[in-house]
Amino acid sequence: MLQLHDTATGEVRPLELRDEGRVSMYVCGPTVYDLPHLGHGRFTLVFDVLRRHLIASGLAVTYASNITDIDDKIIEKAAAEGRSESAVAAEFEAAWWEAMDRLNVLRPDEIPHATAFVGDMVAMIAELLDRRLAYATSDGVYLDTSQVDGYGLLAGQPLDSLRAGARVEGNDEKRSPLDFALWKTAKPGEPVWPAPFGDGRPGWHTECVVMSLDLLGEGFDLHGGGLDLKFPHHENERAQAVALGRRFARHWAHNGWVMVEGEKMSKSLGNFTSLTDLLAKADGRAYRLLVLRSHYRAPIEVTADTIADAERGLARLDSLARRMELTSPVGPVVLHGDDTLDPSAVDRYLAFMDDDLQTPQALGLVFELIGETNSALDADDADRASVLGPTVVALAAAMGLTVDAAIDEIDDETLALAGERDTARAEKDFARSDEIRDQLQAAGWVVEDTPEGTALRR
């Protein structure tokens, strides 16, 4: 069984499931007001890998991840560009899924949109007000965090410290700086939903509680997201559920930062790199490889160099796939119980992954196996290679990493040159064949000699 770090306890401990054999997980998704950035790419990859590992282990997984389609930033953007909030959200949600596809991230089983759950949020806020766990001010409804058992659990810091550091804001109607908005009363021109406590819109922390409990039920197994969501977002989600006496997530997982040039990538620093831009320039698999190469809780450095490094690593994987004509399965892989693969390799792989997702070691294993497979092929040990090759591809696929053995489209002119080179080589006219090779390489082709003659790829 998977041992996974739990942010609530600060320890690596077993992921204890509510229902045997079934995993329910909720991962906080994006607010769609701009193009996805590298941080989005990392958290989706990390939790995609976790999801795939649970599936590979033979578990049935329900994966829910939301789209926040109403929020201050969406409103600001819509106002600035003179269009509707829903148009802004639709545009950037489309960009989101496009990026997810390029990263080979599996679609969530449930994709709740905040605007579809406002009624449920209103009901929850009304209940909190009824039970005097929340209070109304002139600009909204706030949760009274002093009544929440164990508030500060996820922050991992004393409440005094949190209070001392809390942002100073003009709102002196709040009873504590830690109290947060459940509902924001409408200002002129803003989108508005009806509510008995004043028309307006939900606060950010409210949607995920309502949607996760609605879709996955009380005491669902795992709640995840980027490290920055730990506090205050996840703390505040939990606070609402706990205040109402509902069992919330049993286990919390958070992934580490994306660093750019040694600094955390963040809004305030303005050093954002859009995922869309990266994917336009680089193989989406390279970013996955980069993410897998570090432990999910460690920071990763994304630069042109580290991406290029990953792309060269990918070439080694693809080279084996081409050599054996192997292709990756389309959907998620179930390793558990697959006796066509090398059993020792699968056991080692699962053991690494079960130990708090040690993807760096799992990936190291895959690369070791690539070497072993090539050796077997070099030694004409077809039996061994025919087990190891598919094992390599299956383990890579279990982490969501596909192989690319595709033959590049070659235009007729280039094909003719390759043919001419083969003729020259047959006639031992090496001056001519090398001349053609130089020409092909200058055009961007990698030229390899095979028993079938000149082979070309990009």
Next chain:
RNA sequence: GGCGACGUGGCCGAGUGGUUUAGGCAGGGGCCUGCAAAGCCCCGUACCCGGGUUCGAAUCCCGGCGUCGCCUCCA
């Protein structure tokens, strides 16, 4: 100010109280090749500094230095 993480060979990046190595990239040598490419084999002998614990520490403890982060919108 209050918390916390990290510092590994040219680069990225794991790991661990003591046998034999993470892995990748780059580099060197060899095999293969007409020459290459791809592939295979071999190679560097690393663990911020100073103390301490120990038979033995890069791994544990203390101190220092450095980097980064959280306490505020953020994945």
